[in-house]
Amino acid sequence: MDASLEPLKARRLALLLRERIASGEIAPGSRLASEPALALEHGVSRVTVRRALDSLAADGLIDRRVGAGTFVREADAPKPIVADFANMLTHLVEMGRRTGVRLISFAYAQPPEAVAQALGLAAGERTQRSVRVRLIDGQPFSYLTTHVPERIGLTYSESDLASVPLLALLERSGAAVDRASQTISATLASPDVAEALALEIGSPLLSLTRVVFGPDGRGVEHLHALYRPDRYSFQMELHRAGADGDRRWSPVPSRGAGRDGEACPWAPSTVAEG
Template identity: 55%
Template sequence: MSINAHSGLPEGGKARRVYLLLRDEISNGAFKDGTRLPGEHKLAEQFDVSRITIRRALEALAADGWIEKKTGAGSVVRTQEQAGQRLSADFATLIPHLVEMDRKTTARLLSFSYDSAPAAVAQALGIPEGADVQKAVRVRSSGGTPFSHLTTYVPKDIALSYDEADLATQPLFRLLERSGVSVESAHQTVTAALATPDVAEALEVSVGSPLLFVQRIVRDAGGQGVEHLSALYRPDLFRLEMDLARVGAGEARHWEPVIGGTSS
């Protein structure tokens, strides 16, 4: 199964769109391994396209190993090889998991520069607009397959303690602590985004694929922003997981995260 296959279908065409939507449903588990996809006629109706378009999308899915076409039995979903590849991070112990992951994965530095901070980054970090920041773009891979695209901004005075070679081999987080920064808190936002052309190329996915989008602002003991991270993750390879426990009694009963909870 080649997860990175670009399926041979023209970008922007209807068959490509159907291919991406069905592949997304398979990879997010809406269609499980071994289940049968709806028939061509039903899919054509659902996606409001011709049966020929559906057939081309199904052929590409079969060629890329996402489904198996069985005579008389339609298309059967095949995801078993995929499942083993998936990495996950636990919400309740999120960053330790990421740091541990750093050890098993490799990073490739796409760019390293000093530039003036974009307005939104300056505001989030609490530094003057236009102040110098170190910007790095990295792609992280596991077993040769890229799964995250990371853009980081660090105030210049802190960033001078590391260089390109450090960033290509060590997590930024460790470099900050090595430089004497007392990291104290972080605020994190999680949402979804589409893969733009440059990110799609780096992550080896189609333009317009869905990505998990995490933004994190890390602060030191004085509340000063020391790192601004925008991370885009392939949902077929990376997801966030958390365990919750229901605690308290009566009206005050509520959910709390399980600290250090194990993910199923």
Template identity: 45%
Template sequence: MAMRRHIGNAVHESLPTPLYHQIYLILRGQISDGKLAAGAQVPGEEELARQFNVSRITARRALAELAAEGLVTRGRGRGTHVTHRNEPPPVRGAVEGLIENLMAMGLKTQVELIDFGYEAAAPDVSAALQVEAGAEVQRAVRVRSLEAGPFSYLTTFVPAEIGRKFGRKELAREPLLALLERSGVVIGAADQTISATLADTHVAPLLKTAVGTPLLRISRVVHDGNGHPVEYIIGLYRPDRYQFRMSLDRVRGGERNTWSASVAPTTGGSKSSPRSTNREKK
């Protein structure tokens, strides 16, 4: 298998992602990390072709993608330079105080309702909401944005008997958790899983990013005070605009030591125990 190398990075012919897009992702990461700061000159077509052992056409397409996204400007005889962008810092979501943080985020960001309706629950939805397969559920798709642009693509499912208490107009204006509580649901807790995925041809344009860009994937089941599921949500997040934070306490045991998730200190310095019992051995 042929491998084309660059200092600290590599592109692979065996991957399904085109070589030009692999180079684009590497350069985009260097810009996001500040390794290529605002105003810095980006290597030109000839230099990129030599570094990655690709054709100039391939290098040109990588630079064209950066320019199309507004990350760089190109000028004949002047080269390619990183565009100066004064974006606000990314949203930081904490595991601690999860429900309160989600409510606050919903009030501080803008939302666009992409899709809304009722459908039969697919197997994964029925399992998450603990309803019969094929039971009617409300499904909504929303995109949340900051001043810098969209950062999350959210698909939510709610049992129909709860979803009928609010509609499209309310979802386009208010956070879903607030609507649930207004409908008489007492929110108790939530379980969530964090993984990763790639932006597909549907999600990428809505998040204003390139197809194949890595995204955070967060699936969450929200329970009422009696432990019954009332919401199932799958969220896809741009990691350059959304970060997840967790505080850990060192727990010392007789045979081994572990890390345990904990609530970050408040202004009063107090802590409360999280619902999660996940521990990482170290």
């Protein structure tokens, strides 16, 4: 047996059991099969099973009781945050009330070329770059890297950013928010992100890149957000639209209200966080 493969087998088994627990296939409070039975079922050694169960126990998914067996824990973690595509501005304010933030870095520097182009910056124009971790009930769920043009970033301080949602700081600066463009994908946690989000290196993450623009078309914020998928998800309401032969799913127009009580005109293409 190739010993170098054992950690990979253990991770694969842990992910499989995690998925069965998350889907409800293995119900909370139920007893898992014994280590020998799991080893036989999945064609691995007992050492591999033990490593997989150790990983699940470390994440608080199971309880290992001496002489009794291994049991799936009752869900006691906070429900994951669900970001509603259809009402970004209101949700951003609510996010600021429900969650905490830990500021990791705050500096002024030349942004990467891709960020400068996305924001439409002039040659040599700097940005205020910050890295923050958002928490819900003290547990990290997102890793945020933001770039704001220096002319706007100078209107708030490091202590402001550690206590006030960025959207509120942008509005306070007088920067008008008109529309946004964003992309959602998936990625794996690098060592620094994994440490900040209390995950293993290489854990799967949701990745969102959003650029916010003012009425003049100039960028006011570039956000790259990484989310723990077990603590954050995206939601959009859809309805059937179009004539016969051209039927399709379309976002439901926002029924929520923005700051001034008006429906957010760019809500279907946006998502909360700032």
